[in-house]
Each structure stands twice: as C-alpha cells, then as structure tokens.
Amino acid sequence: MxxxxxxxxxxxxxxxxxxxxxxxxxxxxxxxxxxxxxxxxxxxxxxxxxxxxxxxxxxxxxxxASVSANQLPERSSLRVVGSTTVQPVMEAVAARIAEPLGVAAAIRGGGSNVAVSAVCDGTADVGMVSRARAVEECRDAAWTTIGYDGVAVIVHQSNPVRTLSRDEIRSLYTGQTRRWTLSGFDHPVVLVSKAPERGTLAVFEDYSGLVSPARDGAARAGAGANAGLIAPTAWESGANLESILWVAGSVGGIGFVSLADARGAMEAGMPIRVVDVDWVAPTIATIADGTYALVRPLILVHRTGNARAQAFVMMTRSDAAKEIIREAGFVPAEAAP
Structure with missing residues (x-):
C-alpha cells in the first residue's frame, strides 16, 4: 500500500x-x-x-535513535551521544577500529547541544559536535576536531535557481521574499529551519546573521542588535534527513543540511538540489580551502581525565579513521588549512 x-x-x-x-x-x-x-x-x-x-x-x-543521554546503556560501553552528522562516522569507527580492539561503544544522536550537556554532566563519555565551540562552553573538557563539513543550501529539484547570495538567503528566511518568481517557476517559499539544539542551525545563523525565534532571550540578545529573526513560519526539523524530506516534498522548499547528507539523498533519488552560495559551489576542495562560506568543524568532546574516552578519540586520528571520514564525504582535519 x-x-x-x-x-x-x-x-x-x-x-x-x-x-x-x-x-x-x-x-x-x-x-x-x-x-x-x-x-x-x-x-x-x-x-x-x-x-x-x-x-x-x-x-x-x-x-x-535520538534518545536522551540518560537512556544510554550501562557503563560497560562507552557512551557516545550528539550530532547526527558525526554519528555515522563514529559508528563506522566503532565497528571497524574500536570493536576489533575490544572497545565497545553505544552511539546515539540527539544534537550538538545535547552532546555538550551530556559530557559536562557526566551522562556521556564522548560528545559529537558539528559546530564551533561557544565561549566558556564546558571548559573542563577536551575538544578534538576530527574533520570539516559544509552546510549545503538545498531546494526542490524543479527549482531553477542555481546560486543564492547571503542577502537573498536573508530575504528568504526572514519572510521578506515569499515567492519564487523565476522564469517559468512561480511558487510560494516553504522555509525549513532547524531545532535550536542542532549544530547546523548555529552555522546557518553565524553565516546569515539571523537567529531562530526558538532561541531563548539570552541567546537572541547575544546575537547583537543587528541580528534578524528567522521567520516564525519556518518548519523546525531535527536530523538532516527530516529537512531533506520536507524540501523533497515541497516544490517551493528551501533548507540547509550537511553536504554529505544532501549528496547521499540525491544519489538515492531524492528530488532535491544543492545550490551555490555566494557563487561558490560546496565541494570537498572549497570546504578544504575555506572559499565556501558555510563550513563547520566536526568535533569530539570528552572530560579531561576520562582515559577510556581519550583512547577512543585517539582512534579517530589514525589513517583508517581518516579514510572513514573521507568516505563519509567530509574533509579530515589535517587536510584543511
């Protein structure tokens, strides 16, 4: 059926x-x-x-999969929680590198903010984060960058737009531009944003100068007086696949997701397309050399003094782990300037 x-x-x-x-x-x-x-x-x-x-x-x-940290298995396994962007990489590292060495890891999603909170309060051993570290955030933890990812702006496959500038993206996401009015393509804009705990949203906010209306008052005040608000009519999604499904099902849809996930969805036949940003295409090369604007670090966080967590994180520095990072469509940390 x-x-x-x-x-x-x-x-x-x-x-x-x-x-x-x-x-x-x-x-x-x-x-x-x-x-x-x-x-x-x-x-x-x-x-x-x-x-x-x-x-x-x-x-x-x-x-x-995106359960809270206190639902993770008992202490026998390393508790790894956080970004769903980093999650597939860590699952592959666990299966191909850690488990053959006798190291078990229970890996769950939940978002970057969940990762930091869980490591800081001790309910997770390793946190997966896909955004830059905030000032004064979890100061007694070690932050290890394992790679870099581009945040892709996606539209429906039928949308003829090829590139969007920062000003055009701001106009769309504030609701100032309400319709796509391109040659032969006239449809209402359907905005897909992200939930506040998602690292992808933080990258988009930094680039666009906009703030999610779901942020608390302190976060919105900290963004500065000139920061605009993402239109409250935007859908709030969780994981990247959810955003992709919304855009794929909306002719006028626009969203922002991990470039690796966007590519995987297109290869699987999803009717979406990645557009250039400021006339620069998101590629491994433009992410590595910094010419593409929406780039974020992929980070593992663990409490200093947690030897088991530190040993697991060190596995991601191996050549085998770097190959896993490349296979996932990301740039290993050493490959970026």
Whole structure:
C-alpha cells in the first residue's frame, strides 16, 4: 500500500512547527511528502501521521535513535551521544577500529547541544559536535576536531535557481521574499529551519546573521542588535534527513543540511538540489580551502581525565579513521588549512 496510517510514537509530527497558510503544505500524495497529523475521530487524544510509509519509518528510526543521554546503556560501553552528522562516522569507527580492539561503544544522536550537556554532566563519555565551540562552553573538557563539513543550501529539484547570495538567503528566511518568481517557476517559499539544539542551525545563523525565534532571550540578545529573526513560519526539523524530506516534498522548499547528507539523498533519488552560495559551489576542495562560506568543524568532546574516552578519540586520528571520514564525504582535519 502506497500510503499507510501509523502511530506517531516518537512525536515527530508534534515537534514540527506548522507554517503559515500561505506556504505550500507537502501532501501525502507527493513524493517524499513529510508527515501530516490527524486526530482520529473515534480517539481524539491519539495523534497519528498520514504519510508515505517509508518516509515515516525513516523519521521514526531517527527519532528513536535520538534518545536522551540518560537512556544510554550501562557503563560497560562507552557512551557516545550528539550530532547526527558525526554519528555515522563514529559508528563506522566503532565497528571497524574500536570493536576489533575490544572497545565497545553505544552511539546515539540527539544534537550538538545535547552532546555538550551530556559530557559536562557526566551522562556521556564522548560528545559529537558539528559546530564551533561557544565561549566558556564546558571548559573542563577536551575538544578534538576530527574533520570539516559544509552546510549545503538545498531546494526542490524543479527549482531553477542555481546560486543564492547571503542577502537573498536573508530575504528568504526572514519572510521578506515569499515567492519564487523565476522564469517559468512561480511558487510560494516553504522555509525549513532547524531545532535550536542542532549544530547546523548555529552555522546557518553565524553565516546569515539571523537567529531562530526558538532561541531563548539570552541567546537572541547575544546575537547583537543587528541580528534578524528567522521567520516564525519556518518548519523546525531535527536530523538532516527530516529537512531533506520536507524540501523533497515541497516544490517551493528551501533548507540547509550537511553536504554529505544532501549528496547521499540525491544519489538515492531524492528530488532535491544543492545550490551555490555566494557563487561558490560546496565541494570537498572549497570546504578544504575555506572559499565556501558555510563550513563547520566536526568535533569530539570528552572530560579531561576520562582515559577510556581519550583512547577512543585517539582512534579517530589514525589513517583508517581518516579514510572513514573521507568516505563519509567530509574533509579530515589535517587536510584543511
């Protein structure tokens, strides 16, 4: 059956912010349409999603993986938590390098901010972070950069736009530009943003000079008086795949995700496309030499004095680990200036 009705066990739909009525709502009949919530008439308290089965299943798996740090296994395994961008690399390092040496690691997502909090409060051994370190953040921890990733701006495959400047991106994400008005392409803009705990959002905010309205008052004040706000009508997604699904299901969609994940989605047939930013294409070369604007470090964080965590982090400095980082579409730390 093409469309299935399945329980929203992990609150995926409830956590997505509804856009304005003017926006294009991805419909279940569209390819890769994102989840829509309905209240079942006979049981109004039960929220259910109507979507393509594969898309909902993938999102459910992501949500299941993104558990809080205190749900991780017992002390017998290293507890590794955080960025879903870094997660596949660490899973490969664990399987191909650590486990053959007798080192077990339980790896979960959750976001960069979750990683830092979990390491600082001792509920995780290693945190995976995909953004720069904030001032005064977890000062008694060691921060090790293992590589670099580009944050790609993506649109629907049918959108003819090829490049966007910083000013154009700001105009789109503040809601000033509400429609794509290109030759033969006239559709409402559907904005896809990120939840505050996601490292991808921090990179986008630094580049654009915009701040998510979901940030607390202190964070918004710290961004400066000239910082604008991302339009409150933007969808807030979690993991990169969720953003990709929204853009793939919205003809007027635009979002920002890990370049490696965007490439993987396109190779899998997702109807999205990566656009140039400030007339520079995001490639391994432009990320490595710094000419592409949206670049972020991939970092592992652990408390100083945690010998088990330090040994695991040191495994990522090996030639075998660097090859894993390259295979994932990232730039190893030593390859960047």
């Amino acid at each position: 093409d469309i299935e009705r399945i329980p929203d066990r992990f609150g995926i739909c409830r956590h997505s912010k509804k856009p304005s009525e003017e926006a294009v709502h991805p419909q279940p009949s569209e390819p890769y349409g994102a989840a829509h919530c309905l209240l079942t008439p006979t049981t109004p308290s039960r929220t259910r999603c109507v979507t393509r089965f594969a898309a909902c299943l993938l999102l459910s798996m992501l949500a299941a």
